[in-house]
Amino acid sequence: MTLTATDLARRLADRAEAVCRHYLSNGRREGAYWLVGDVANTPGRSLYVRLSGPPSGRGAQGRWMDAATGQHGDLLDLVGLVLGHTRLGETLLEARRWLALPDAPTNSQPNPRLKPQRSRGSSERAARRLYAMASPLPGTLGETYLQARGLDARLAAGVLRFHPSCYYRPTTTDPPDTPTAWPAIIAPVTDLAGRQTGAHRTWLDRHGRGKAPIVTPRRAMGALAGGGVRFGLAQDVLAAGEGLETILSLGGLAPDLPLVAALSSAHLAALALPPSLRRLYVVVDPDPAGRAAALALAQRAEAAGIQTRALSTDLDDLNDALRRMGPRALVALLASQIAPEDLVRFQPVA
Structure with missing residues (x-):
């Protein structure tokens, strides 16, 4: 029996939670949904998959949507996006493999179901x-x-x-x-x-x-990879961190230091760096994801010949430390982590 793309999507939907656990392993179940950050399997909650529902129509089992990008579709679409497929045949073959079905001839035409650029x-x-x-x-x-x-x-x-x-x-x-x-x-x-x-x-x-x-x-929402919320124009020096409050806390300590908030640990690790950059400060959030993201960004920067320095208070995030200690005490705590030539930049706002 020849199974169509619709047939395979339906079979995947019948096992929606197992599909999600396999292809979106960084997500988790909440009620009738599987939640994850995006089609790149980033931890988060933007993309949601319906784990139960009618076989077709509104609210159907296996339908998904990413609220940040507008992407949506069935589980066959999702598998293709997760794996970066550009041909429908690749995705059909993968679906058959996962469902333990016999292989079928592949379709060499571009996959019209996968349209991430339009979304x-x-x-x-x-x-x-x-x-x-x-x-x-x-x-x-x-x-x-x-x-x-x-x-x-x-x-x-x-x-x-x-x-x-x-x-x-x-x-x-x-x-x-x-x-x-x-x-x-x-x-x-x-x-x-x-x-x-x-x-x-x-x-x-x-x-x-x-x-x-x-x-x-x-x-x-929108295209976030590599981007961030920027305060000031970076040329040779830049400070990067995750959250807005974290970066604005640093801005209060060094008003003329260019800053960028990447908005999440995953996006901090993938932050695009200006080609003119010579020194990068990475504000480290005191949790496993924050430390891993800061390390990944620092390694990429150093591989590109950019000097990196971590800014960390060890126990608190920067905003908590700012409110607890005050700006001048916080600058004193961070002083040993700042390049000597940049100390002049760290003059807290009056």
Whole structure:
């Protein structure tokens, strides 16, 4: 019997959780969904796969979507994207292999089901629209939030923006009555050429005193690989870290030091570095993923002939240390990790 692509997708859907455990091993099950960061099997929650549901139509078992990029499809599409296939025959052969079915002749034509570039372009445009719709940061709840974190909002005012009612898609673990709109800080993700390729949202509570009481108060959208949220133009020296609060904490200690927030440990490890760079500071988050990402980035930088220095407080992330110690004490703690020629840069904002 000859099985079509639709037949194979249906058989994969019947074993949706096993497929996810095999091809998206860095994800996890939450209720009726498998959650993972993206089709590259990055840890996270952006991509979700339905593990149960009707065999076809809305909410069908095996259907998936990446909320950050807009990519979606069935499990045959997903297998092809995870493995980087460009030919339908490759994906059909892999599906047959995984399902323990006899091999069939392969299709040498390009796979019309795999269209990541179109999805990426749509998501990039959506990210740019969201940023354009947002308002300047000064005088908003976004400024209130940063100040509550011990940060000088003036350092962020030229980059970050504020949206008073930004859409939030609740997860399966959010309460059923979770509102679908919250105030949010909107940050532009840009590439080395300064082109905006994505956006990052930090949803806030209604008073701006903390993050919104939702399961995932931070999410990114668009093309993120290699990019980041940039503060200042990097030439020979740059400091990189994961979170916005971490990088803005460093900005308060060294206002003229170019900075970039990669937004996650996986994206920090894959950060694209300017070709003119000669020295890179990597802010290390004190958890296994943070340390591994910082090491991976440092190794890539050193292989390219870039001097690297780690900035770490060992126990706290930089923002926690800033609020606990104050800026001058934190600079004193970090002084031994800073290149002597850069010490002049570390003059905390008055």
